Each structure stands twice: as structure tokens, then as C-alpha cells.
């Protein structure tokens with residue numbers, strides 16, 4: 049029971065980070081192979097606060113999320129300016145992910161590469177569920193707001209979006225900050241669940257897994273990536289695959305999704321829409 | 336509609352080079368408030384490039400774009416939109432995977448002042464604003480005869496309706512000047528005629544000044560005055576439809592171009 053519980057909690061924590069990345073990638077159309085670094089910033093910030101300074105857990109969580117947001121601003125401001133090129137950002141975030149690991153490994157307060165043990169385990173199932181539910185609700189509201197609508201417009205066509213009055217740079221930056229805050233929150237929860245964090249937990253591998261969940265779950269969907277994230281965490285555990293086969297199982301799953309659902313599980317749609325009435329057959333586009 | 340002394344919009348000595356190609360070359364013209372001004376010219380004359388400069392997508396090599404007396408050249412597209420210039424695109428650029436309603440609500444939202452936290456929390460105020468905007472968006476779709484397609488994904492519409500949806504989206508920015516880049520492209524004569532009526536209606540209803548690029552001569556000759564003729568990036572002629580039709584330079588440019596293309 050404890051074992052299953054811990055898998056569910058881990059999956060929910062992962063889902064919060066995936067939710068954030070899906071706002072940035074799935075809805076704004078920008079790719080990132082570095083969002084695990086924001087998880088790391090959130091994890092270390094909140095853990096250090098509760099561990100060394102006995103800051104109450106909710107405040108530490110909030111501080112971790114905020115720290116991730118601030119760090120994302122520092123990366124986003126110089127790199128998201130380029131109008132039609134998102135590669136500057138992609139490279140910068142990749143570099144930042146690696147730089148963060150080096151920094152964490154060489155600081156005293158983070159206890160270097162050995163990691164920080166003995167963090168209080170404040171993260172319980174109810175805490176995680178509340179955070180996840182709140183996160184989904186806020187994400188949904190965000191995507192219906194002026195800014196979310198602007199993000200989606202940018203994904204669809206940045207030039208047309210600008211001509212609709214969307215501020216390209218600001219909106220992309222906002223999307224990044226929002227996604228980083230989600231990742232930071234996820235990190236804070238993770239640190240206080242595992243009671244132990246280490247720099248290698250927040251590297252390119254984890255960033256890749258976050259992005260894989262978003263892509264496999266489907267661009268432009270909230271529910272798809274959440275399902276994918278849950279499956280990616282839970283399935284290898286449930287099947288009790290030996291550690292060495294875990295990545296293979298994971299890869300296989302990705303390949304299967306790519307083959308059978310190239311648009312991802314829920315590309316550009318939501319789970320809730322399956323239960324609604326089917327819309328009228330659309331008129332075919334003329335050549 | 337009042338006609339002011341000063342033109343609503345004018346372009347002065349506009350020049351744009353693309354790696355040695357002179358796409359637009361010291362091009363100048365005015366648009367009077369309330370008019371439907373047409374731009375015609377052979378393929379590659381530089382018409383779309385003028386629109387791209389005016390809307391801030393390209394920076395001109397030199398020259399000025401004056402809107403209500405202010406030089407707006409080189410400003411960011413979204414700022415130019417806010418000043419009151421909107422456009423449609425020659426190669427349609429809709430938010431393809433979004434519904435028609437969402438296409439139109441995007442610019443409507445950008446004009447509103449919304450509280451960030453209120454939006455995130457989905458306060459009643461935020462919800463009400465959203466509902467009002469959807470209503471306005473639906474109204475705009477109605478004005479263009481698109482209400483039946485409101486919930487359909489934009490890229491599933493037939494071509495002609497996609498062009499109309501682009502006009503609806505442009506109108507949603509509340510423009511004073513509306514730039515239409517080949518709004519009748521791909522339409523048959525009948526659709527073209529009804530579009531001509533629609534454009535005239537839009538001008539009345541939304542009190543916009545219209546500047547349009549078109550190759551359909553009957554549409555241009557019917558609803559545009561004055562007409563500006565461009566060739567090789569320069570101004571070839573400007574005048575009423577009759578003046579333009581009888582201008583020997585214009586005739587030569589069109590015949591010459593047609594020969595070249597054959």
C-alpha cells in the first residue's frame with residue numbers, strides 16, 4: 049500500500065511539472081530541454097529554506113516556485129526577444145540545465161554532489177492532490193484568459209498573432225515564467241517527499257522525460273500530457289520492471305504512441321470533450 | 336464621414352531592399368479618410384511588401400509611413416495594430432486549429448484590461464468579461480455571415496470563408512485603416528461580387544478606411560477610388576478607375592507583364 053501510495057504521489061508531482069511544460073510547449077509552441085532545471089531550483093530553494101531556516105512548508109513551497117520563476121526570467125529575457133527564432137532560448141536553457149548541476153555540485157549549502165539528505169517529509173498525498181487540482185484549475189483559467197489566448201495564437205502563427213495585437217516577447221516570457229513556477233512547485237513537493245535531493249535528479253534526462261510526456265500526451269492539451277505523465281511514472285513501477293529495463297519500457301511506450309497516435313494521446317483536444325456531443329461534420333477545405 | 340485636409344495615412348519615399356532586390360523603390364502615396372483605395376500592379380511589383388512595412392513586419396530601408404501625421408515606420412506590429420491599422424494576409428494566416436470564435440476573440444481580448452490574478456482564479460468578473468467578449472466575437476462573425484461556423488476549426492472552412500474570417504479578426508482590433516491583401520484571391524466571379532458588396536458594407540458599418548490589393552480588375556474598378564498602380568516597386572499611376580484604365584503606362588505594364596509570363 050505504501051508502495052502504491054508513493055508511486056501515486058510521485059506521479060502527481062511529475063504531473064505538476066508536465067502541466068507547466070505543456071503550457072510552454074503544448075500551448076505556446078516553444079520547446080525546452082531544460083525545464084527539469086526549474087524543478088531543481090524549486091526543490092533546492094524550498095529544501096534549503098525548511099532545512100536550514102525552518103521556514104514553514106507552504107512558504108518554502110511558494111518560495112521555491114517563485115525562485116524558479118525568477119530564474120526563468122533571467123534566461124528568458126535575453127533569449128526570447130528574437131522574433132521568429134526560438135532556438136536561442138532552446139540552446140540557452142539546455143546550457144542552463146548543465147550549469148545548474150555544476151553550481152549545485154559546488155556549493156556548500158547544497159551539500160554538493162552528495163546531495164541534501166534529511167529534508168522533512170511534509171509532502172503527503174492530500175497536499176499533492178490539492179496542488180495538482182489547483183494547478184489544473186489555474187492552468188485552465190490561464191488558457192482561457194487574455195494571456196492564454198495570446199499564447200495559443202503565437203503557437204498557431206506568431207505573425208498573425210502580432211497583427212491581432214499580441215505582444216510577442218511579453219507573452220512568450222509570461223508563458224515561460226508560468227511554466228517555470230509550476231516546475232518549481234513540483235520540485236518543492238518532490239524534495240519534501242523524497243527527503244533527499246541530489247543535483248543529478250534535475251538534468252537533461254529528466255528534462256527529456258518532461259518533454260516526452262508533453263509530446264506523447266499531445267500538444268495543446270492539458271489532460272493528454274497528464275495522462276502520459278502518469279503512465280510514464282506508474283506503468284514501469286506497476287509492471288515491476290527492473291531498473292535497467294525501465295528506460296527500455298519507457299522508450300517502447302513512446303514508440304508505440306508515435307506509431308499509433310502521432311498527434312499524441314490527446315493532441316489539441318481534452319478528455320472532457322470525449323463526453324460531449326460530437327460536432328457537425330466539418331466542411332472540407334477546398335484546394 | 337468627414338474628409339480631413341490631412342490624409343489619414345500616407346507613405347513617403349518608401350524603399351525596401353532584399354539583398355540587392357529593390358522590392359519597393361521610393362514609393363509614395365496617400366490614403367484619404369473614408370476611401371476605399373486600391374493598389375494594383377503585376378506580380379512581384381512590391382504590393383505585399385508595402386503592407387508588410389506598413390504593419391511593422393519589415394523595417395523599411397528608408398522612407399516614412401505616416402498615420403494620422405505620426406511616423407510609425409519601424410514600430411512593433413502590435414503597437415501599430417493598437418494605433419488602428421489592421422490587415423489580412425495574401426497567404427491566409429489564421430489560427431488554424433482554433434475555432435472561428437477563438438480566432439476573433441484573440442484580438443478582442445488583447446484590447447481589454449484584465450487582472451492577471453482574477454483571470455487565473457476565474458473570478459466572476461473575469462468570467463463575465465469572457466462571456467461578453469464571446470458575444471462580441473459572435474456579433475462580428477454575424478456581420479461577415481460566419482455565425483454558422485462559429486465553433487468550427489478555422490482551417491476546416493472553405494477558402495473563401497477563411498478570407499472572410501481574416502477580415503472579421505482584423506475588424507476585431509477596431510481599426511481605423513484596414514489593409515486587405517487580395518481578399519478575392521481564389522474566388523469565382525459571383526463570390527467576388529458579393530465580397531465587393533461586403534467590403535463596401537464593412538466600410539460603412541465599421542467606419543474604416545480601406546486599402547486593398549487585388550488582381551480582380553472588376554472588383555477594383557467597381558469599389559475602389561482612387562487606384563494606385565505599382566510596377567517594379569515604384570508608383571506608376573494614381574487616379575480614378577477611368578483615369579487608370581486609360582493610362583498608357585498602365586496598359587503597357589500589364590500587357591508587357593502578360594507577355595513576359597507567357
Ligand SMILES: Nc1ncnc2c1ncn2[C@@H]1O[C@H](COP(=O)(O)OP(=O)(O)OP(=O)(O)O)[C@@H](O)[C@H]1O
Nearest residue numbers: 353356358376377378379380381382383384385425
Ligand atoms: N522576405 C523576402 N525576401 C526576399 N525577397 C522578397 C521578400 N519578400 C518579397 N520579396 C521580393 O520582393 C518583390 C516584391 O514582392 P511582393 O510580394 O511585395 O510582390 P506583390 O506585388 O505582392 O506580388 P503578388 O501580386 O504576386 O502578390 C518580389 O521580387 C519578391 O520576390
Ligand SMILES: [Mg+2]
Nearest residue numbers: 382383384425
Ligand atoms: Mg502580394
